[in-house]
Amino acid sequence: MQENGHERGRKRGGDDIAAEETQEELVKAIVGMEEEKALALAEGLLEGGADPMQVLSLCRRAMEAVGEGFERGEMFLPDLIMSGEILSGISELIKPRIKDEGEPERLGRVLMGTVEGDIHDIGKNIVVFMLDVNGFEVVDLGVDVPPRVFVEKISELKPDVLGLSCLLTLAYEAMKRTVEAVEEAGLRTAVKIMVGGGTVDEQVREYVGADAFGADAVEAVSLAKAWVGR
Amino acid sequence: MEASQKDLFHQRIERVNAAIALRKPDRVPMFLSLGLFPARYAGITYQEAFYNQESWLAANRKVVEDYQPDLYFQPGAAVITGGAVHDHLQTRLLKLPGRELGPDVPFQFVEGEYMTAEEYDAFLDDPSDFAIRVYTPRIFGALEGLAMLPPLKSMVMGYVGATMVGMLTLPPLAEALRAVAEAAAESMRWTAGYMEFEARMNERGFPAFSTAITLAPFDVISDMLRGMRGAMLDMYRCPDKLIAAQEKLLPLLIEAAVTQAKMSGNPRVFIPMHRGADGFMSLEQFDRFYWPCFRDLVESLIHADLVPCPFFEGSYDLRMHYLAKLPPGRIMGIFDRSDLFKAKKTIGEVMCIAGDMPLSLLQTGTAEQVREYARRLIDEVGRDGGFIMCSNTVLDEADPELVRAWVDFTFEYGTYG
Numbered sequence: 001m002q003e004n005g006h007e008r009g010r011k012r013g014g015d016d017i018a019a020e021e022t023q024e025e026l027v028k029a030i031v032g033m034e035e036e037k038a039l040a041l042a043e044g045l046l047e048g049g050a051d052p053m054q055v056l057s058l059c060r061r062a063m064e065a066v067g068e069g070f071e072r073g074e075m076f077l078p079d080l081i082m083s084g085e086i087l088s089g090i091s092e093l094i095k096p097r098i099k100d101e102g103e104p105e106r107l108g109r110v111l112m113g114t115v116e117g118d119i120h121d122i123g124k125n126i127v128v129f130m131l132d133v134n135g136f137e138v139v140d141l142g143v144d145v146p147p148r149v150f151v152e153k154i155s156e157l158k159p160d161v162l163g164l165s166c167l168l169t170l171a172y173e174a175m176k177r178t179v180e181a182v183e184e185a186g187l188r189t190a191v192k193i194m195v196g197g198g199t200v201d202e203q204v205r206e207y208v209g210a211d212a213f214g215a216d217a218v219e220a221v222s223l224a225k226a227w228v229g230r
Numbered sequence: 231m232e233a234s235q236k237d238l239f240h241q242r243i244e245r246v247n248a249a250i251a252l253r254k255p256d257r258v259p260m261f262l263s264l265g266l267f268p269a270r271y272a273g274i275t276y277q278e279a280f281y282n283q284e285s286w287l288a289a290n291r292k293v294v295e296d297y298q299p300d301l302y303f304q305p306g307a308a309v310i311t312g313g314a315v316h317d318h319l320q321t322r323l324l325k326l327p328g329r330e331l332g333p334d335v336p337f338q339f340v341e342g343e344y345m346t347a348e349e350y351d352a353f354l355d356d357p358s359d360f361a362i363r364v365y366t367p368r369i370f371g372a373l374e375g376l377a378m379l380p381p382l383k384s385m386v387m388g389y390v391g392a393t394m395v396g397m398l399t400l401p402p403l404a405e406a407l408r409a410v411a412e413a414a415a416e417s418m419r420w421t422a423g424y425m426e427f428e429a430r431m432n433e434r435g436f437p438a439f440s441t442a443i444t445l446a447p448f449d450v451i452s453d454m455l456r457g458m459r460g461a462m463l464d465m466y467r468c469p470d471k472l473i474a475a476q477e478k479l480l481p482l483l484i485e486a487a488v489t490q491a492k493m494s495g496n497p498r499v500f501i502p503m504h505r506g507a508d509g510f511m512s513l514e515q516f517d518r519f520y521w522p523c524f525r526d527l528v529e530s531l532i533h534a535d536l537v538p539c540p541f542f543e544g545s546y547d548l549r550m551h552y553l554a555k556l557p558p559g560r561i562m563g564i565f566d567r568s569d570l571f572k573a574k575k576t577i578g579e580v581m582c583i584a585g586d587m588p589l590s591l592l593q594t595g596t597a598e599q600v601r602e603y604a605r606r607l608i609d610e611v612g613r614d615g616g617f618i619m620c621s622n623t624v625l626d627e628a629d630p631e632l633v634r635a636w637v638d639f640t641f642e643y644g645t646y647g
Contacts, residue, residue, distance in 0.1 A: 033466050076512045078462035085463060117335050119325070122458065169589045169627050170336055199567070199589050199623055207594040216509075 019050065023058055030062035031069070033082045035089070042090045052097040059087050060133075067133035071218045077122070080129050106137040108228035111159040113141035113150060114197075115174040120167035123197040123217075127163060130217040136224060147174070147181035154187050161224045162191045164210065167198035175200075175208040183209075192227045194220060238435030242300040246437070246618065250537060250582045252559045254615030258608055258644030259300040260637055261439060261584055263564070265308045265624025266336055267633075268293040276336060277328030280313035283423045290427070294436050297637050301618075302431075304438040306424040307500065308624065309337075311417050318413035320371030323454075336626055344368050345455040347464060350471040353455075356383060357478055365455070372409035375402030428494065440498040440539060442490035444483045444531075447476035447523040452505040461505070465515055476523040484530045491536050498537045498562065501527070507544030521552055532560045541585075542568060543623075550576040566622045574611045583611055584618035587636065592621060592628040597635035604639050612644065619644065 022041055029038035045055055066083045069075030110131050114124050121143050131138045139157055141149060154162065162182070164175050175195055182188050193210040196219075205213035214220040241256075248255035269279040272289030279286040290305040313326050325331050325338045344365060345353060353360045359382045367377040378400055385391040397403060428438050445453070451472065452461035464472040487499045505511070506520040524540075531538045541564040546553065550573050553563065558580045565573070565585035574583065586607060591600050604619065611617050619640045625633065 035466060074512075076515070077509055078465050078511055078515060081459055081462045082466050117332070119338050119340075168336060169593055169623065172590075172593060172627070201588065201590050203588070203590040203595055203599075207590075 019045065019048065023050075023054075026055075026058050027062045027065070030059065030083055030086050031065045033079060033086070035082070035086050038086050039089050039093070042093055046093055046097060052094045055090070056094055056098075059090055063087060063133045067130055070130065071221075077126065080126060084129065107135040107230055108160040108224065109137045109139065109157060110161040110163055110224055111139050111141065111150070111153055111157060111191075112163040112165070113145035114143040114165045114167075115171050115178055116144055116146045117174050118166045118168045118171040119143045120198070121165075123167070124163075124165035126217045127165070127196070127214075127220045130221050131163075131224060134221045134225070136221075147178040150178050151181050151185045151187065154182060154191055155185070159191060160228050162193045163220060163224075164193065164195045164208075165197040166195075166200065169199055171198075172200075172204055172208060175204070175210070179209045192223075194223050196220060235433060235435040239432060239437060242435065243437050245300050249616055249618050250559070250562050252579065252582060252616040254646045257646060258612050258640055259618045260297075260640050260644075261301040261618050261620040262293070262297060262299040262303060262633075262637075263439075263621050263624050264290065264293060264303040264305070265626040267625035267628055268305070270627070271296075271630055275327065275333040277313075277326075277333035280309055280326055280337070281328060283312060283420055287423060287427045291431070294431065295434070297633065299436070299637070301437060301439040303624070304424070304428065304441060306420075306441075307439075307443065312420045315413045315417045315420065318372060318409050318416060320409075321369065322371055323369050339453070341453065341457050343457040343460045345460075347456070347460065347468060347471075350468060350475060354471070354474055354478055356381075357482075359383060367406075370409075372413075373406045375400070375404070375406035378403050425494070428496075438496060440491075440500040441494035441496045442487045442499040442536075444487035444499055444501055444527070446501060446503050446506060446520065446527060446540075447479045447483060448506060448520045449502075449504045450479055450483070451475055458505060462511075465511070465519055469519070472519060476519075480523050480526055483527060484534075487531060488534045488536065491534075497535065498539050499531055501538055501540040503540055503542055506549070507542070507546060508548045509544065513548060516549060516552070525552075525556070528556055528561065532557055537562060539564060542566060545569075547572070553577050554580050556580055562618065564620060570607070570611050578611075578614070578616060582616050582618060584620040585622050586611075587619065587621045589621055589623050589625070589628060592625065592632045592636060594629075595632060597632060600632050600636045601639045604636055605643060608640070608644050615646065 022045055026038060026041040026045065029041055042055055046052060063083060066075055066079055070080060112124055112128055114121055128138050128140050139153065139159065141153060150162065164178060166175060179193060182191065194212045194214050195205055195208060195210040196214040200213060202213050212223050214223055245255040245259045249259050266276055266279060268289035269276050272292050274285050274289055286305060286309060294302045313329060316324055316326060323340045323342065325340060327333055327335050327337060331338065349364065352364065362382060363377055363379050367374045378397065380394050380397060384394065398407060428441065431438065452458050456464060461472065491497055491499055506516060506524065511520065528538045537560060539562040543566045545567040547568050554577050561581040563581040563583055565583065570583055570586045577583070587604060591603055607619065
């Protein structure tokens with residue numbers, strides 16, 4: 001492009017405003033679950049030379065807004081899944097353009113898993129999502145996790161919080177065994193344990209010997225925040 | 231049928247029917263949502279329940295005769311068919327005790343994306359063809375050969391279709407057909423066993439909760455075809471197809487329920503609901519994607535003189551005003567975590583309310599806690615009738631002593647003066 005300095009400066013000013021508008025539009029598109037629009041805007045920004053890390057932070061801002069919408073009961077599971085899908089689409093665009101700059105500092109570390117004998121993961125995955133957008137580092141051990149694995153991972157990763165999930169009533173026993181195994185390994189005071197999922201309630205919390213019960217992902221986040229002093 | 235037992239059968243049915251019609255029976259009806267509870271109660275493993283129908287039915291009979299409920303959950307709800315059927319078919323969407331799981335772990339459902347978003351068109355064009363040539367080979371390992379069948383609609387070409395029969399000699403197809411024949415014989419044995427059981431229990435005075443089972447159209451897509459994640463993404467990416475597929479399924483789901491119910495003579499149709507609950511979608515999404523076909527299903531069953539019995543799994547607190555729009559006095563709604571004490575006001579004059587008795591108490595509580603909660607349910611939800619005592623989920627691992635305390639208390643305290 002043949003432009004003199006002055007014009008270029010003025011033009012850049014216009015571009016900056018345009019870019020800023022595009023950035024806001026990107027956040028809005030993600031929060032509004034407009035997948036194609038969000039991907040096109042992200043691609044446009046990156047092609048236009050935007051800093052990939054900045055695009056990533058826009059995504060994080062959008063995901064925080066989705067998380068807040070979920071907390072307020074204005075957004076639901078399909079929104080979490082769809083926004084996650086858009087985010088991974090944008091991440092694919094960003095990945096080839098950045099060097100790994102390391103994880104940003106997190107509030108604390110949470111170890112999550114569905115206990116032994118149970119393969120249900122919907123509730124657990126919502127909790128993982130919400131903890132993540134609220135600034136926690138979450139290590140998800142998946143489903144059907146034996147007590148031994150929880151104990152090994154606690155020793156290895158030293159999480160602040162252990163989150164145990166289940167749907168089946170059978171799994172109350174596995175939750176109890178898991179808490180007992182943590183106790184026997186001498187790690188019980190090193191970690192706070194929260195339970196939730198399916199028909200778990202205060203009664204079950206007491207039965208399995210956990211520190212707290214969370215009725216939903218929002219409560220799980222509050223519990224974890226309180227425990228790490230936030 | 232001996233006179234006294236026949237009387238008992240009618241008394242129990244009367245009690246249940248009065249509650250469903252929103253009237254006051256002589257006392258609160260007791261419904262035991264047994265699940266796999268009979269296995270532990272009678273000292274057999276879950277594996278045996280799935281692989282030995284005789285012991286499974288004996289266990290169920292023992293529970294029903296010991297607790298004397300007004301309705302018992304039919305044994306074919308927990309063990310839909312024998313484990314051997316799934317062995318023959320190599321069923322991939324179930325994990326069974328004694329097969330993939332330990333002998334005392336309840337069966338688990340393996341959800342997956344068994345139909346891709348791109349396949350909606352094939353499904354909409356011809357659901358039967360899609361089911362047999364695409365879906366079935368994916369969910370049953372032994373039926374992979376069916377994928378080699380020519381399009382089923384080519385059979386309309388009259389006697390020319392006869393040439394296609396030769397295809398069935400291809401080894402994978404021949405093997406698939408052999409597996410179907412073996413599974414069919416075994417499955418029929420289980421079905422006959424269940425029918426015989428229900429007939430015998432009727433004679434002994436105990437009505438089964440339901441024989442017929444059907445599903446909400448959205449749940450078929452979410453549970454069985456697209457998976458939860460897939461169906462949720464479809465709400466944004468191909469909403470029209472998600473709705474069209476439900477509309478395609480609806481007549482089939484109605485017909486299946488009506489046929490089963492009419493065959494058995496039991497009018498109650500169990501509809502376990504999974505993905506319409508609060509949190510699984512927004513109210514607008516519920517209004518658009520879940521409710522219309524579910525409502526049509528319920529109303530069609532009522533129209534066929536049947537009693538829809540939806541199990542509202544999870545919480546429906548945010549959706550009670552929808553439920554309130556259903557035809558009054560014709561539905562038995564079973565609830566899991568909804569707040570029934572509040573719901574009574576919204577839907578108490580629309581449907582008979584059952585459920586809510588927490589398994590957490592029946593499994594880990596004390597007899598006093600169990601009685602206390604049951605008292606509150608009877609006082610606050612059951613006071614004016616239209617109420618059936620039932621747990622918030624299947625009794626699988628409940629403590630038999632606590633179940634005893636709960637049942638005895640309901641019989642004693644639940645009488646209407």
